[in-house]
Amino acid sequence: MVTLTLTDILASIHVKTFRPAAATSGGRPIAGACVDSRQVKKDYLFVALPGERTDGHLFLADAVGKGASVLMVTRGYYANHAEELPDADIIAVDDTLQALQELATGWRRKRAAKVIGITGSVGKTSTKELVAAVLSRRYTVLKNESNLNSEIGLPLTLLNLEPGHQRAVLEMAMYALGDIALLCRIAEPAIGVVTNVGPSHMERLGSLENICRAKAEIVESLPSSGVAVLNADDDLVRLMARRTRARVLLYGCAGTSDVRADNVETAGIDRVEFDLDLSGRRSHVKLPLPGRHSVANALAAAAVGLAEGLDPADIVAGLEGESYRARVRVAPGINGCVVIDDSYNASPVSTIAALDTLARAPGRKIAVLGDMYELGPFEEEGHRQVGRRAAEVADRLIAVGEKGRMIGEEAESQGLKNVAFCSTTAEAAELLLAILSPSDHVLVKGSRGMRMEDIVERIESR
Numbered sequence: 001m002v003t004l005t006l007t008d009i010l011a012s013i014h015v016k017t018f019r020p021a022a023a024t025s026g027g028r029p030i031a032g033a034c035v036d037s038r039q040v041k042k043d044y045l046f047v048a049l050p051g052e053r054t055d056g057h058l059f060l061a062d063a064v065g066k067g068a069s070v071l072m073v074t075r076g077y078y079a080n081h082a083e084e085l086p087d088a089d090i091i092a093v094d095d096t097l098q099a100l101q102e103l104a105t106g107w108r109r110k111r112a113a114k115v116i117g118i119t120g121s122v123g124k125t126s127t128k129e130l131v132a133a134v135l136s137r138r139y140t141v142l143k144n145e146s147n148l149n150s151e152i153g154l155p156l157t158l159l160n161l162e163p164g165h166q167r168a169v170l171e172m173a174m175y176a177l178g179d180i181a182l183l184c185r186i187a188e189p190a191i192g193v194v195t196n197v198g199p200s201h202m203e204r205l206g207s208l209e210n211i212c213r214a215k216a217e218i219v220e221s222l223p224s225s226g227v228a229v230l231n232a233d234d235d236l237v238r239l240m241a242r243r244t245r246a247r248v249l250l251y252g253c254a255g256t257s258d259v260r261a262d263n264v265e266t267a268g269i270d271r272v273e274f275d276l277d278l279s280g281r282r283s284h285v286k287l288p289l290p291g292r293h294s295v296a297n298a299l300a301a302a303a304v305g306l307a308e309g310l311d312p313a314d315i316v317a318g319l320e321g322e323s324y325r326a327r328v329r330v331a332p333g334i335n336g337c338v339v340i341d342d343s344y345n346a347s348p349v350s351t352i353a354a355l356d357t358l359a360r361a362p363g364r365k366i367a368v369l370g371d372m373y374e375l376g377p378f379e380e381e382g383h384r385q386v387g388r389r390a391a392e393v394a395d396r397l398i399a400v401g402e403k404g405r406m407i408g409e410e411a412e413s414q415g416l417k418n419v420a421f422c423s424t425t426a427e428a429a430e431l432l433l434a435i436l437s438p439s440d441h442v443l444v445k446g447s448r449g450m451r452m453e454d455i456v457e458r459i460e461s462r
Helices: 006-012 057-064 075-084 095-107 125-133 153-158 181-185 199-205 208-220 235-245 293-307 312-320 346-359 376-393 404-413 423-434 453-459
Strands: 016-017 032-034 045-046 071-076 088-095 114-118 141-143 167-171 193-194 227-231 247-251 259-264 272-278 279-288 329-332 340-342 365-370 397-398 418-424 441-445
Touching: 006 088, 006 095, 016 075, 045 057, 045 095, 057 071, 071 075, 071 095, 075 088, 088 095, 088 453, 095 181, 114 125, 114 208, 114 418, 125 141, 125 167, 125 312, 153 167, 181 208, 193 199, 193 208, 193 272, 193 293, 199 208, 199 346, 199 376, 199 404, 208 235, 227 235, 227 293, 247 293, 259 293, 272 293, 279 293, 279 312, 279 365, 293 312, 293 346, 329 376, 329 453, 340 453, 346 365, 346 376, 346 441, 365 376, 365 404, 365 423, 376 404, 397 404, 397 423, 404 418, 418 423, 423 453, 441 453
Parallel strands: 032 045, 045 071, 071 088, 114 167, 114 193, 141 167, 193 227, 227 247, 247 259, 340 441, 365 397, 365 441, 397 418
Antiparallel strands: 016 088, 259 272, 272 279, 329 340
């Protein structure tokens, strides 16, 4: 049970106005916090955030109706609507998002949990899950769930810290320069992990150099007593060692890595094995994840475990334990096919890695690939790179969406005969329903906005 109280809230933020309910008590526990009135439960703090699509202030009555006991609103809204506000403790501030972040920072500082921050262009979520699994062998761990990795979601995660938590493993997303620095000011990580630097945010940041600068903010924020865990196989990440005062641990297949993998072997499409070298101490790992690219995520988790004093046996047990939820799923599909569900998101790097996994599957290989967003000037080349790899791997390609068409066109130009073009996921699903047969392996991948998971839902076996 979260032991946050109204007194804690008022002490942590710059309150401009406080209007207590008739029977308020500063020591009354607050059960949780949220910014979506649909998620409110009894005795919650509801933070009203103005937004582009809607405004949380429009749902204050709904929040109270569902049990919210404290409402945080902007001072401007309070000045104009004080008489209309429902019966609850009302806190008015200049900026509700900033107040939420201040509250999270104050709450984090009252807790003893050490924070591990994780960022990178791809692999953040899988790495977070693996780090949490490894650290859970010794510590009580909090991790951010789903996509609670932004300037809103990360503070909400920190407010779930309880006295028993010893470690907090936090994925950190970014959209622009300064975003990671802000999250680090809120969370104050002692360990920072950078998985890689790629063109995933090129549309907003314009160059790999700017993406690298943005990701490096995590290692620049670390204290001298901290640890920077860096991917030695990524040249841009390895050079971040120069940008931190923290101790550096390198991981990868490079011979100079502190945590290294060799003798990597895939075992079907849902497992990979390798020899793990932890600064000279060797173990064999059977990782229950698809693809050789999963090894890098596992090495990052092993490096964090090493930094946190775990012995090799516990690190290996954490990696092999299957207690984490992988973004990539291998599931049975209709008509006896196998679905490789990597639909959550996509970039050229991650899609090519997924195609590498498909390449090792038996039977007919079908790739269903959709638009990849936020690539900026790299958009055409990124899609065409994927098309070239798809032509090498797939027996059949279904290209979905306007940008996905470039994948299909490039695959055709490279000699792939069986290419279909679909405008929508519904159209792609209908085509699959008509052609899938036993022994087919189907990879489904595209950017989150494409909702490629709708295809998976249609072709999975129920």
